[in-house]
Structures are given as C-alpha cells and as structure tokens.
Amino acid sequence: MDIGSAIRQTREKLGLKLESVAMEAGFDAGNLSRIENGKQNPSLKRLQSIARAMNVGVTDLYALVENVQVIPARPELHDGDEAPYLSDETRLLRRHLALLDAKHLKLAAEFVKLLNRLQKEENARQETV
Template sequence: MDIGQALKRRREARGDTLEEVAYRADTDASNLSRIERGMQQPSVLLLQNLARALNTTVSEIYRELESGRPGDPADPLFSDMAKMQRYFRQLSSEDRTVVLEMTQILRRRYRQAHKAGL
C-alpha cells in the first residue's frame, strides 16, 4: 500500500467525497484523485493538509504504512470511529467537553470491571 491508497482508505471510511477532503485540504479533487491513484506524490505541506482534512496526522498515516496493517474499514471499530469523528466535529466546544468527560467515565468503569474480573 502507498500513501495515496492510505489516504483513500481513510477518506472512504469516513464517508467523505474527494471534493470534501480536497476543499478542506486547500487543493482540488482532481489533484487528490491523482494522489490516491498513485499518479502523483503530495508535497509535505499538502500531505499535512490532507491528514488534517482527514482528522489524522501524517505520522499516523506513515505508522499505518510501516506496520503493513492498515486500519480495516470493514472493522466495525474503524467505521464507528469515523462516524464519531464526523459527529464530534459538529458539536459545540462545550458539548465536545461533555463527550470527552463521558468517555473518561466509561473508560474508568471498564477498567474497574476488568480488574474485578467481570
């Protein structure tokens, strides 16, 4: 898998169109399409913009490439995370804080249950 394929997998898993991601990354859809098809390599700046538009980091994309184990879009967790990212971005700052606090509470409950052997 190359960088273009990794970007495409992430874009499709999020349910974003070429146009949506390209707009957020300050490029055009045809440019992004060429990158995804491996016909063109993105500049460092464009790669940073694309990663940001996909709500990830360049290092996370490269980590996926180096591991040879991309996040599987067929995996329900991968799909759920993409949905959560879309919903989270639409929330107000105050509501995002509430969601993060709820997540921390759930994580603590999980750890306590796991320690208790439940």
C-alpha cells in the first residue's frame, strides 16, 4: 500500500468527502485525488495538512502503509461531545475558530450564543402558531 491509498482508505473509513478534506487541508480536490490515486506524492507539509483535516496523525497513515497495528488515540472531544467523528461543517468551523485571536474568539462565542437565542425564539413562535 502507498501513502495515497492509505489516505483514501482512512478518508472513506471516516466517511469524509474528498472535497471537504481537500478544502480543510487548504488545496483543491483534484490535488487530493491525484495523491490518493498515486499520481502525485504529497510533500510532508501537505501530508500533515491532509492528516490534520481528517483528525488523524501522519503516523496513522504510515502505519497503514507499513501494515502495522496502531492503537487509535481517542479523538479530541469538547463540551461532552461523545461522537467519535465530527461532521464536515463542525470540523471546518473548528479550523476557522482556531485561527482567531482571543478577542475575536470571544466575539464569535457571543455571536453563537445570540444565534442560539434567536433560534429558540423562532422555534417558540412556530410552536404557538
């Protein structure tokens, strides 16, 4: 098995779309497709980006290439999240939030709280109709 096959196998096992992994890794789906098909070898930086986009380690990918059994680490969970894999939208949101400084992260949190409150109000209005 080559590294491209390991990437594809991991992505499919996690139920992730090629386009969303490529977007989160910071390049286009065509490049990821060529990597997965063995037509292009990823640089170490690109391989790290792909692994991070899938929330796995580069070592996990190479373990597949070498056919080595690796005990998977428990994915990082927040706020009682028990789902082993996050949705594409959640992963993308986490990536963008990680780029914010403390001031803007606080503003983002306040905005999400406001959205939650507005959603509750809209749902309550719909229930009374």
